[in-house]
Amino acid sequence: MDICVVGAGYVGLVTSACLAYLGNHVIAVESNPERLNSLKSGAVPFFEPGLQEFVQQTSESGFLTFSDNLPEAVKKAQIIFIAVGTPSLPNGESDLSQVMVVARAIGAALDDSKRRIVVNKSTVPVGSGNWVEMLVSQGVQNAQKAQLVPARSGRSEGPSFTVVSNPEFLREGSAIADSFYPDRIVVGSIDEQATSVMQNLYKPILSQTFDAPSFAMRPHGLNSVPFIVTDLASAELIKYSANAFLAMKISFANEISGLCEKVGADVKQVAQGIGLDYRIGKAFLNAGVGWGGSCFGKDVSALMQVAKEYSYPTSLLEATVAVNERQRLVVIKKLQEELKILKGRTVGLMGLSFKPNTDDLRDAPALTIAYQLLKMGASVKAFDPVSNDICKTLHSHLDLIYADSVEDLACDCDALVLVTEWDEFKHADWKKIAKLMRWPLVIDGRNALDEEQVRASGITYRGVGC
Ligand SMILES: NC(=O)c1ccc[n+]([C@@H]2O[C@H](COP(=O)([O-])OP(=O)(O)OC[C@H]3O[C@@H](n4cnc5c(N)ncnc54)[C@H](O)[C@@H]3O)[C@@H](O)[C@H]2O)c1
Incomplete structure (x- = not known):
């Protein structure tokens, strides 16, 4: 099938590459010029295990291309996925401005050549399916006005489209495997023709009939994936409720x-x-x-x-x-219990990204902890295997001292706090680390370390909830 995916972030890019791998012609539309250039030159602009090679492979096969020309991509496509960001506004509501721009642009680009399915893959509040339908229709009308199409008597037919909800459940860090081997695929629509096209698109995944890529092996015994058809509002609510x-x-x-x-x-x-x-x-x-x-x-x-x-x-x-x-501040309470005074102390944060195997720093607990420690007068060092540089760029206001390795981090620290449970930290050489620290204290903020091993190195160990 011919597919257009608007937004080549974590969700859009993984979806594009997976659908291309399954033999669909996918155009991934990205409006951020840096991101687009990077993708066109074969480099994935964020860290996701296996994605670099996968995108390269699907691009080289000719099934996946990148563009900033939304109208052209929409005209070619039968299915158009909206996969742009829906961040929070300060009052907690979803900021739907990216979705709004894209939905209107899709409407403006539609023609009469075929019936299109517009798929909401972005996580959007209940009722957004109807709202997107309205926006796409507005886009159609705006384009018609701009082309000065003479007003017809009666109701104009216009390009044919329907909006369905197809919430995404992938997890960063295992995004490719989650896309190929999901627990379920949910499609919200009361349009039987549209749900049948979506079922057809996902058929290789639903029946697990595709050749598993070497870097995302099929879980043992998996031979089918449930396909759940709901109304629009229920599909939208499933994602939020999950x-x-x-x-x-x-x-x-x-x-x-x-x-x-x-x-x-x-x-x-x-x-x-x-x-x-x-x-x-x-x-x-x-x-x-x-x-x-x-x-x-x-x-x-x-x-x-x-x-x-x-x-x-x-x-x-x-x-x-x-x-x-x-809970984010529970490690600070433990540091106070052990070190008493935090002013003038040096604390090393093991990990910055919100979880292992991603460089995503959005709402990462490490940032809250770092901010609080700095506010309390401590000096904060940090080391993350992949997100040091991104943190330096995005959070330059945080006065962090970046280390190049676990050992470099441990040097002259009064305490280490495990915030992100990367494997590298789980397998650290604690004997070596103990010698480098000024005060041998480890707060295991994820209960992920081998407590016995840490203690055997002469380090005071504090976990959470024990
Ligand atoms: N990241 C996740 O783990 C995850 C999982 C499930 C669902 N979701 C949902 O999926 C959606 C996308 O999330 P994400 O993490 O991929 O976001 P993201 O910010 O990583 O990616 C969004 C992309 O859309 C691009 N974009 C914005 N406006 C555009 C436009 N007009 N035309 C073309 N491209 C445009 C941005 O430049 C960016 O590259 C969100 O609603 C999110 O809640 C995310």
Whole structure:
């Protein structure tokens, strides 16, 4: 099929490459000139494991091309994906300005040659499907006015299109595998023809009949993926509810972790004990410095804002956010307990990105922790295997001292705080690190280190919730 994907960020680029790999002709439209030039020259402008080689492979095969010419790409396509950003506004609502621009531009570019499906892949609040349909229609009308098409008597037919919702569930760090082997594919639409085209597009994934790429092997035993068809509003709500639930699960584990510290229990054992109950499940029960990233915070806020429009209370969501805000600073409390005075101390942050295997710093707990430590008069060093440079550029106002390695980070530190559980940190040489530190203290903000090994190196170890 001929596909246009508007927005070549984490979601748009991965979606484009996967659909191209499955044999579709994909034009990825990107408006940021730096990003576009980088992609055209074969370089992926952000870190995602395997994506560089994958994009190169699909581009070389001729199935994936990049462009900034949206009208041309739209005219060629049967399916047009909107995959632009929907960040939070200061009041918590979604900023839908990128979606608005794109939807109108799509409308202005539509012609009568075929019926198009406009797919909302960006995470957008409930009701956005109808809103995008209105914007696309406005784009059509604006173009007609600009071309001075004489007004016809009666209702003009105009180009034929329908809007469907197809929320994205991929996770940064495992985006390619998540796209090829999702838990489900959700399509929101009451248009049977459109849902059937979408089902056809995703057929190789639904039936797992494609050759698995060497860098994203098929999970053992996976031979089908559920295809869920819903109405538009339900599909939009599925995405927000899924993220809100996951965020809530982490906040729950964190709330229990605080109680564990009070009563002398170990949250890792508690999480194992409850996670083995199949109704609860083990995932997302890890206590630590809490969730972050480009999705959880903004999606939970957007969900609360939607509820507010209907004067509907969201006590659980409010608590989820409040626990997370508190949890980010739990490592600072532990530093105070151990070091007493933080002014004049040097603290090394192990990791900056919001989770391992990504360079994404959006709403990263490390930034909150760094800001707070600096405010309290500490000197803050940081080392992240991939996001040092991005942090330097995007957060130049933070007076951080960047290290080139774990050892460089440990030098003259009064404490190290694990914020992002990169493998490199899990396998660090703690004996060597202990010798380099001014004061041998490690706060494990993710409960991810080998406590015995750290302690055996003569380092004081403090985890979360134990
Ligand atoms: N990142 C994730 O893990 C993830 C997962 C699931 C869903 N989502 C959702 O998917 C959407 C995209 O997220 P992302 O992380 O890929 O965002 P992103 O910011 O990484 O990428 C968006 C891209 O769209 C481009 N863009 C903006 N306006 C454009 C226009 N008019 N024409 C062409 N390109 C344009 C931007 O330059 C950018 O490259 C968001 O709604 C997000 O909530 C993200």
